Amino acid sequence: MSASDRDLITRFLEMLAAEQGVAANTLSAYKSDLLAASQLLDGKLNHAGADNLAELASNWRDLANSSVARKVSALRRFFAFLHEEGFRADNPSAALPKPPQARTLPKILDTDEVEKLFAVIADKLAQPHPAPADYRLAALIELLYGSGLRATELAALPRNAVVSDQPFIIVKGKGAKERLVPISNRARQAVGTWSAMIPEKARFLFPSRASHISRIRLFQIIKELAAQAGLDPAKVSPHVLRHAFATHLLAGGANLRALQSMLGHADIATTQIYTHVDSSRLVELVNRRHPLATRTLTRRAAGSNRQA
Incomplete structure (x- = not known):
């Protein structure tokens, strides 16, 4: 591979990190x-033309649409960067394929399944001498399901993120953007109990030997809890609990815009897809709340026939 390709790719990635917070x-x-x-x-990506991009696409035939879409996105942004920075006089990315992107709904946990997770935690804390890991587990699950945090956001929370008399926490999400996230009384209590067990010099709310708990360890903890609750571990993850938070909150009547803010979504379309509400509830809402819900179409039609 030529040094020029590698150098340009490095510059492109540095730009994404520094300017766009990717x-x-x-x-x-x-x-x-x-x-x-x-x-x-052969190391000539920065000089690629339409034929070269067609050659690349031919190597993606057996890949899932989501994988192809990611590759196309990377190349489009890369060529746009080369064009804008003057490394190329043109942008050949129009020749890239446009795979269909079916946005699938996340896995679902209903309220009964969530209750099973909390029942296991309650049993652990009801023992005569609960282990510190049990108090940590309670704090983790309360924050995941009670505030809808992403796994990376939760893992990296600083020790002083949760204040006992404050109903919100400041979370640094994607692109290093900060947002206010409400925290329940239950979560504040669970975090307060766990915080008292953290070493005084710890920088993070969920510390590890190196810095803070890793995403991999967080996933393992959630899978272990799911198995203990009699649920399929493959069905439960930090993201699934975040989705359950959004889905159950919206089903309870939460405002979509407020939910978008809590989840940290840049585009409300993401929130609409991510927080799927039963279609039956939406139909009921339209029939019950819409201004035309009390008007009878057949009566108006009869009146129109008499006038004719």
């Missing part, structure tokens, strides 16, 4: 996709 996971995926594309084109 998440580390996305940067890592883009880097992998771009380096693979460069290798397929």
Whole structure:
């Protein structure tokens, strides 16, 4: 692979991180996709034309649409960067394929299943001498389901993020953007109990030997809890609990815009898809609340026939 390709890819990723605050996971995926594309084109990705991009696309035939969409996104943004920065006089990305993007709904936990998770935690804390890990578990689950935090947001919470008399916490989300997230009385209590067990020098609310609890360890803890609750561990994750928070809150009558703010979504369309409410409830809402709900179409039609 030519040094120029690697150098330009590095500059592009640095721009995304510095100017657009793109998440580390996305940067890592883009880097992998771009380096693979460069290798397929013998290190001449920055000089690629329409034929070269068609050649790349032919190598993606057996991939899932979501994977192709990610690769296309990385290349589109890369070529836009090259064009805007003057490394290319043109932008060939129009030749890239446009895979259909079916936005699938996340896995669902109903309220009974969530109750089973909390029942296990309650049993652990009801023992004569609960382990510190049990108090940590209570704080983790209360924050995940009670505030809808992302796994990375939860893991990196500073020790003083939760204040006993404050109903909100400040969370640093995607793109290093900060937002206010409400925290329940239950969560404040659980976090307060756990905080008293954290070493005084700890920087994070959920510390580990290196810095803070890892996303991998957080996933493992949630899977273990699911198994103890008699649920399929494959069905439960931090993201599923975040989704349950959104779904159950919206079903309870929460405002969509307020929910968008709490979840940290830049686009409300993401919130609408992510927080799927039963269609039956939406139909009932229209029939009960819409101004035309009390008007009878057949009566008006009869009147129109007499006038005719």
